[in-house]
Amino acid sequence: GAVGGVSGLNNLRDAGITMDESNKLVIDNGKLDDAIINKADQLGGLFGFKTASSNPDVFVLGRPASLGALAGQPYEVKVLSTDGTGRATAAEIVSGGNTYALEIENGIMKGPADSPFKGFSFGYIGGAMAAGDPARTSAMTSTQGLADRIGGLLDDALQAGRGSIALAIEEMEDRNEAINVQITRMDDQISLYRDRLTSRFLAMEQQVSV
Secondary structure, eight states: OOBBTBBOOOOOOGGGGEEOOTTTTEEEEHHHHHHHOOOHHHHHHHEEEEEEOOEEEEEEOOSSSSGGGGGGGGEEEEEEEEOTOOOOOEEEEETEEEEEEOEEETEEEETTTTSSTTEEEEEEOSSSOOOOOOOOOEEEEEEEEEEHHHHHHHHHHOOTTHHHHHHHHHHHHHHHHHHHHHHHHHHHHHHHHHHHHHHHHHHHHHHHHH
């Protein structure tokens, strides 16, 4: 049952963290203290990345910055065969009635680029499989907390050379360069116009003096 008034933590509100009408953070210290003391694991899940797995021999090594629609959705990773050292040589992932063959690189199982599991990678430590052995299957569910999502977004934004911030800076620099070119052209035109006026003024002075 609930301890200290805290049941399951499904969102930040359950932990006493909300926003007011002015979009300012509001913290219910009593609720948050109860969550920290009695539901520390669940509270951590609200902020970090977590995967529940039915088979500890199969685990997540890497994942994309955002889980998107996969967050909280069940899927199965099946190791179909290994080499003599126990490294996976064939594997697949099943989700929502669809099956995707995982790409294998040095025993690491990677989600194919044309699948919802792009960016995922999985490890296997269940030992060598003999020919004809049944697949080593793990039912898994991955969740992504607020801090992990924000961290992923920041990683994407700050990624050197191709993050959204870097691209925005590059675009601004290109615009500044174009503006500087226009300013240089205007300066040249003004100088040319000034020279023409000066020449005309000198010519008029000569005519007057004659």
